[in-house]
Amino acid sequence: MLPRTAARLELARAIGGGLVAPLRFLAHLPARARVRREIAADVAAGAGIPGEIPDFEIRKDRPLRIFLSAAEASGEIHGASLAKALWKAAEDRSAPRPEIIAVGGERLRALGITTIGDPVARAETGFDGVLQSLPYYVGLLEDAARHARETRPDVVVPIDSPALHVPLARMVRRYGSPVVHVVAPQYWGWAPWRVGAYRKVVDRALTILPHEPAWFGRHDVATAHIGHPLLDALAGVPVTEPDPASRVLALLPGSRRGVIRRNLPWMITALGALRAEHPDAEIRILQSTPEHRELIEGILAETQGGDRARLVVGDLHGNLTEARAAFAVSGTILTDVLHHRLPTVVVYRVSKRLETWMYRNVLTCPYFASTNLLAGAEVLPEHCFRGHGPMETVSKEVAAAFGDEARRAAYGAGIAEAARRLGSAGAIERAAGHVLQVASRGRIA
Known part of the structure; x- marks a missing residue:
């Protein structure tokens, strides 16, 4: 499928989804009480523990081609840290430095990464902002799909922001690139009916909250729990207790x-x-x-x-x-x-x-x-x-x-x-391990 056709198909899908959203909510009502009980039980258990860095190999005959995507500032911060972790992992194994192209902004460009569009700078809040930005995002999806079709990335790594990244994942998988979604969407909190479509477009979803592995696992989504990336940023900040003398x-x-x-x-x-x-x-x-x-x-x-x-x-x-x-x-x-x-x-x-x-x-x-x-x-x-x-x-x-x-x-x-x-810091390093493991398994047939 041509990138332009794929992007317009995603736009039509989004418009159609918006129109039928009230019907989906009504269809969900009979099961809402049960879903709430299940999620409450998952939250109470909070059993997810960040795993070890998975085993992986990095090909040495050519650099890996990795496509990152960040749609807002928090995702871009994680993306910049992830890019550094991917480069370090390759260096530690005497493999060529991965070639990273990204959707993102200044933080990624400061690392020397070429970007396709900058949704971080255009991040909007509110319904009117979303409508005004639709043409831009459709064009961005088309450009990203064209890149995936022409360069055949070994892995595509969207970060958070499911409104942009679920359509992107669906598009790039058509061209054979596996998808590792860093920061799985919080559908458990507001739209559990969306998980069925989600599991079809990601090869691995990386969760950050301890109750998420149980919920996604119950819905047959391939996941790995990495812990919260913000803890990496806090690794150099001492943990403190409130000063009893403070006012x-x-x-x-x-x-x-x-x-x-x-x-x-x-x-x-x-x-x-x-x-x-x-x-x-x-x-x-x-x-x-x-x-x-x-x-x-x-x-x-x-x-x-x-x-x-x-x-x-x-x-x-x-x-x-x-x-x-x-x-x-x-x-x-x-x-x-x-x-x-x-x-x-x-x-x-x-x-x-x-x-x-x-x-x-x-x-x-x-x-x-x-x-x-x-x-x-x-x-x-x-x-x-x-x-x-x-x-x-x-x-x-x-x-x-x-x-x-x-x-x-x-x-x-x-x-x-x-x-x-x-849990503890190390989420970004774990995420890099999962990205490289999926990349090492080859493209989708």
């Missing part, structure tokens, strides 16, 4: 403009009980970069929150080390907070009625905060809501996480279990 609350409102705009004003208002019970508390709003300084300072002025909180840019882990507790928007930042064992209250404020309805009726996982998913229980308070939400409840929970020693001890026990289940 610092780390407030983490997210890293995207829309998320900050929705959540930070509400979070500042929710500090009322903390300020009343602990007037000496120092609230630090933490941001890794100055990108949103103007927005956050504007919100502080609007809410008159400047006397209750101050913005601190940079040295995220230094500030988390000095904190006593945290108040955070749900996201990958929770892994950083977990690294410092901080009692944390987790919130996520949405803006649309549809989002609230989907949270209550579509999600099939028992928790949305990653710490709770890891622990297999609600060890930290979590709240997803619209509008005013549970303001009084959250306000009391933040004060308790900061000053109630019995509550803090209970949080600490749950946090320790979550950290134990998360």
